[in-house]
Amino acid sequence: MANKILEVKNLVKYFPIKKGVLKRIVGWVKAVDDISFEIYEGETVGLVGESGCGKTTTALTILRLEEPTKGQVLFEGRDILKNKKGEMRKERKNMQIIFQDPYSSLNPRMKIKDIIAEGIITHNIISGRKKYKRVGELLELVGILPEYMDRFPHEFSGGQRQRIGIARALALEPKIIMCDEAVSALDVSIRSQIINLLKDLQVKFNLTYLFVAHDLSVIKYISDRIVVMYLGKIVEIAEKHELFNNTMHPYTRALISAVPVPNPDYQKERIILQGDVPSPVDPPKGCRFHPRCAKAKKICSEIEPELVEVKKGHFVACHPTDK
Amino acid sequence: MNRILKKLFSNATSLVGIILLIFFIIIAIFAPAITPPLSDDPYQVPRMSWDVDPQPPGSPMSDNIREVYEFMEKDVKWEKAICGTAEGGYDIFYGLIWGTRTAFKIGIITVLISVIIGLILGSISAYFGGWIDEILMRITDIFLSFPFLVAAMVLTTVLGRGLDKIMIALISFGWMGYARLIRGSILYTKEETYVMAAKALGVNDAKIIWKHLLPNTIFPVMVQGSMNIGSMVITAAALSFLGVGAPVGYADWGQMVSFARNWIIGSPGHAGQYWYAVFYPGIFIVLFVLSWNLIGDTLRDILDPRLRGEL
Amino acid sequence: MDNQKKVLLEVKDLKTYFFTEEGVVKAVDGVGFKVNQGETLGIVGESGCGKSVTAFSIMRLLDYPGKTVGGEIIFKEKDILKKSEAEMREIRGKEMAMIFQEPMTALNPVLTIGFQVSEALRMHYNINKKEAIKKAVKLLAKVGIPAPEQRVNEYPHQLSGGMRQRAMIAMALSCDPILLIADEPTTALDVTIQAQILELMKSLLKDFNGSLIMITHDLGVIAEIADRIAVMYAGKIVEYADKRTIFYNPSHPYTFGLLTSIPRLDIEMKRLNVIPGIVPNPLHFPSGCKFNTRCTFTTEKCKEKEPALIELGEGHLVRCWHADKVIEEARKVFKRSME
Numbered sequence: 020m021a022n023k024i025l026e027v028k029n030l031v032k033y034f035p036i037k038k039g040v041l042k043r044i045v046g047w048v049k050a051v052d053d054i055s056f057e058i059y060e061g062e063t064v065g066l067v068g069e070s071g072c073g074k075t076t077t078a079l080t081i082l083r084l085e086e087p088t089k090g091q092v093l094f095e096g097r098d099i100l101k102n103k104k105g106e107m108r109k110e111r112k113n114m115q116i117i118f119q120d121p122y123s124s125l126n127p128r129m130k131i132k133d134i135i136a137e138g139i140i141t142h143n144i145i146s147g148r149k150k151y152k153r154v155g156e157l158l159e160l161v162g163i164l165p166e167y168m169d170r171f172p173h174e175f176s177g178g179q180r181q182r183i184g185i186a187r188a189l190a191l192e193p194k195i196i197m198c199d200e201a202v203s204a205l206d207v208s209i210r211s212q213i214i215n216l217l218k219d220l221q222v223k224f225n226l227t228y229l230f231v232a233h234d235l236s237v238i239k240y241i242s243d244r245i246v247v248m249y250l251g252k253i254v255e256i257a258e259k260h261e262l263f264n265n266t267m268h269p270y271t272r273a274l275i276s277a278v279p280v281p282n283p284d285y286q287k288e289r290i291i292l293q294g295d296v297p298s299p300v301d302p303p304k305g306c307r308f309h310p311r312c313a314k315a316k317k318i319c320s321e322i323e324p325e326l327v328e329v330k331k332g333h334f335v336a337c338h339p340t341d342k
Numbered sequence: 343m344n345r346i347l348k349k350l351f352s353n354a355t356s357l358v359g360i361i362l363l364i365f366f367i368i369i370a371i372f373a374p375a376i377t378p379p380l381s382d383d384p385y386q387v388p389r390m391s392w393d394v395d396p397q398p399p400g401s402p403m404s405d406n407i408r409e410v411y412e413f414m415e416k417d418v419k420w421e422k423a424i425c426g427t428a429e430g431g432y433d434i435f436y437g438l439i440w441g442t443r444t445a446f447k448i449g450i451i452t453v454l455i456s457v458i459i460g461l462i463l464g465s466i467s468a469y470f471g472g473w474i475d476e477i478l479m480r481i482t483d484i485f486l487s488f489p490f491l492v493a494a495m496v497l498t499t500v501l502g503r504g505l506d507k508i509m510i511a512l513i514s515f516g517w518m519g520y521a522r523l524i525r526g527s528i529l530y531t532k533e534e535t536y537v538m539a540a541k542a543l544g545v546n547d548a549k550i551i552w553k554h555l556l557p558n559t560i561f562p563v564m565v566q567g568s569m570n571i572g573s574m575v576i577t578a579a580a581l582s583f584l585g586v587g588a589p590v591g592y593a594d595w596g597q598m599v600s601f602a603r604n605w606i607i608g609s610p611g612h613a614g615q616y617w618y619a620v621f622y623p624g625i626f627i628v629l630f631v632l633s634w635n636l637i638g639d640t641l642r643d644i645l646d647p648r649l650r651g652e653l
Numbered sequence: 654m655d656n657q658k659k660v661l662l663e664v665k666d667l668k669t670y671f672f673t674e675e676g677v678v679k680a681v682d683g684v685g686f687k688v689n690q691g692e693t694l695g696i697v698g699e700s701g702c703g704k705s706v707t708a709f710s711i712m713r714l715l716d717y718p719g720k721t722v723g724g725e726i727i728f729k730e731k732d733i734l735k736k737s738e739a740e741m742r743e744i745r746g747k748e749m750a751m752i753f754q755e756p757m758t759a760l761n762p763v764l765t766i767g768f769q770v771s772e773a774l775r776m777h778y779n780i781n782k783k784e785a786i787k788k789a790v791k792l793l794a795k796v797g798i799p800a801p802e803q804r805v806n807e808y809p810h811q812l813s814g815g816m817r818q819r820a821m822i823a824m825a826l827s828c829d830p831i832l833l834i835a836d837e838p839t840t841a842l843d844v845t846i847q848a849q850i851l852e853l854m855k856s857l858l859k860d861f862n863g864s865l866i867m868i869t870h871d872l873g874v875i876a877e878i879a880d881r882i883a884v885m886y887a888g889k890i891v892e893y894a895d896k897r898t899i900f901y902n903p904s905h906p907y908t909f910g911l912l913t914s915i916p917r918l919d920i921e922m923k924r925l926n927v928i929p930g931i932v933p934n935p936l937h938f939p940s941g942c943k944f945n946t947r948c949t950f951t952t953e954k955c956k957e958k959e960p961a962l963i964e965l966g967e968g969h970l971v972r973c974w975h976a977d978k979v980i981e982e983a984r985k986v987f988k989r990s991m992e
Binding site for chain 3: 178208211214234236263275279282283296
């Protein structure tokens with residue numbers, strides 16, 4: 020039984036909406052609204068949902084790149100939300116992130132060797148000239164010739180820049196890495212290169228991933244367990260095969276059916292959701308999904324369903340319907 | 343960097359600017375050789391005669407003056423006032439040559455210090471935001487609400503005459519533009535993903551500002567600064583023209599022009615008789631400012647599309 | 654039945670080049686395909702392959718420094734490359750319409766939805782403003798926008814991404830064009846919204862029996878909506894066949910690579926195939942076959958001579974010296990995974 024490496028408890032992140040000259044708060048964007056889940060050492064948890072569901076905010080809030088409004092984030096049992104600035108900075112060595120946009124995530128005026136070495140320097144991992152030897156090793160690990168370390172980001176392609184971002188994260192020897200839409204901005208033929216690289220590195224260094232994405236096909240391929248979010252809430256958590264073979268939440272079902280499959284004969288459930296994804300500023304009362312749910316009942320518009328473990332390892336937030 | 347230099351040299355306008363600038367640099371460096379000083383303070387413009395009205399170009403040094411210099415055991419190296427003399431017999435040519443050094447001093451020092459002040463205040467304001475930003479920006483607004491020339495004038499009147507006083511006045515009312523500029527740039531840049539990436543690595547705030555924010559935002563400030571070197575010189579000249587600023591007889595182009603103030607129109611029947619008193623210092627000011635503007639303009643054109651982050 | 658087979662659009666050897674400071678970019682270099690009445694052609698490729706430029710060339714919406722330098726575009730039996738700009742304006746919006754990728758930038762933010770949807774109507778038909786708005790309301794309803802009478806007076810920023818895309822479809826269909834070109838119409842949308850839009854497009858196509866050219870990099874979308882598929886790489890078509898052939902019997906290494914390197918919901922994959930390398934810089938294309946630097950089937954011949962399109966079967970064209978090897982490999986892989 021693997022250890023719990025990260026536990027998120029009742030995490031909340033609201034963004035204030037300010038209007039007027041005096042910048043008064045007129046409302047809140049409820050980006051993440053009381054979510055809880057666990058991540059075990061060595062696994063890949065896929066966090067999936069559409070725009071506005073709060074998945075990226077969740078990843079950033081866990082790392083305190085956005086300050087959470089409420090809740091707890093326990094890393095190896097320690098609540099990192101209680102850390103002061105200095106302690107948090109030290110803690111960052113264990114938790115790293117790979118960003119979505121390969122073009123804006125690297126400082127255009129820094130050589131890539133300095134970009135990768137920055138973490139090493141900040142945490143005093145290796146001192147002196149030896150650190151560039153390490154940079155060379157890291158570049159090799161991610162598939163870039165070490166001779167290129169004196170070049171600038173604009174001299175590399177999107178896929179290569181993403182590899183540099185991965186090397187930067189690895190330089191700190193982290194235990195867990197958030198992959199925030201790490202392949203979404205890449206060309207289709209490059210994605211598999213990076214996905215395979217991430218998988219190989221995970222095995223090599225016993226890494227744990229929280230893989231945030233909107234592409235369910237990628238999530239299915241890379242994850243062990245999957246967390247489905249909708250409008251700031253978690254609607255379903257399950258091990259990968261369980262989620263697809265025994266889908267319980269209507270939104271998850273709709274999401275799976277909406278994914279286009281490169282197979283002309285593929286038969287799938289035709290569930291076309293009505294309407295748009297509502298705004299996280301004023302989410303619907305009760306179950307947030309109820310206005311678009313074909314199975315909605317009266318109770319769904321009044322009471323918010325709890326996330327309940329219906330089967331071992333399979334959690335759903337839905338009022339029991341006739342199954 | 344190399345690409346920028348190449349572009350600077352290939353563009354016709356910037357080439358003119360560079361040639362002019364080199365011309366001025368040479369004059370400034372070789373000033374002691376071109377016109378050796380005739381008093382202890384090299385910036386004291388020597389007089390060629392005791393005449394009140396300006397003397398035309400080519401006028402020889404008057405004998406009484408020469409005797410004074412020989413008495414002071416100064417080596418008089420030249421005979422004629424090549425560009426004529428200004429009111430009170432000051433040698434215009436000498437003023438032009440040593441005035442070049444003054445111009446560089448004023449231009450570069452005021453811009454440099456203004457930029458540094460602006461950078462510090464602007465980057466702190468933008469990075470920390472909140473009430474720090476509010477306070478610093480209100481202070482900036484207050485300074486901005488003073489009309490520049492009037493404020494500089496008042497300050498120099500209060501502080502007294504002297505080159506350093508001019509510079510203090512120019513700096514005190516010149517840093518705001520840079521602060522605003524860098525603040526805007528940093529507000530934008532700090533949202534860039536690579537800044538968040540640095541935070542995720544655990545880099546502290548000071549290093550983030552120094553290594554990530556400033557290098558990516560400093561170019562517009564540099565361009566603005568280089569264009570302002572010229573305008574600082576003009577403003578200093580204006581202050582001198584208005585009678586505040588450089589002490590009497592100081593080698594400063596503005597001073598030279600101010601000496602011509604009463605003689606611009608000329609004497610009755612001879613309009614423009616004393617053209618040289620205005621023309622020579624005036625053309626030096628114009629060409630100096632022009633050179634910086636041309637270079638700054640080209641720099642801006644080169645750097646504009648590259649401002650998106652690529653070199 | 655005969656009507657269905659009528660060729661609506663035929664592109665022959667289309668060449669569109671961009672004359673830039675750094676050199677000539679051959680964005681589209683000899684592309685040809687046919688679109689029959691009532692049919693959907695899918696053009697598949699990644700960024701830089703020339704698919705969008707092909708669309709703009711057909712609509713003749715190219716901007717400097719791009720220029721169509723060769724080929725024919727035969728629409729309704731006339732070569733539209735020979736038409737004047739005035740004549741093209743008659744065709745655009747009325748007989749041929751386009752939907753773009755980013756609904757926010759394709760819609761003018763300062764004009765109402767009603768104005769923009771009815772713009773083409775007012776241009777091509779002699780109707781007054783009131784009539785046009787009435788028609789616009791009907792169109793908005795047809796594309797599934799709720800409360801269209803209200804929406805007609807709203808501005809693009811007041812609509813969601815999905816709604817805006819529907820409005821764009823309404824705009825494109827307003828004059829009942831016979832050919833619709835959609836350039837990555839759903840790429841910027843959430844997947845559940847994408848499903849809605851694809852359903853809408855399929856039902857509208859059935860209604861007006863028009864033809865669609867669907868441009869995308871998403872093979873899943875293509876599988877859902879296209880009848881025939883053209884795969885593009887580096888400005889050329891590398892494979893051209895009907896849907897089932899492309900998916901079950903691919904014969905170009907690039908097609909095969911794409912199909913095996915994308916994660917998919919229907920097949921459990923142990924490991925994703927990888928297409929090594931990167932898309933080549935159009936200013937420095939490799940010699941010989943442009944895909945040879947990334948191809949696992951490549952030989953010396955591939956580096957020297959660029960293959961021409963050869964006909965493998967009825968309506969199945971491929972640009973590869975080793976198509977037979979690819980077919981063999983594909984059969985092995987797909988057989989295994991289908992089991």
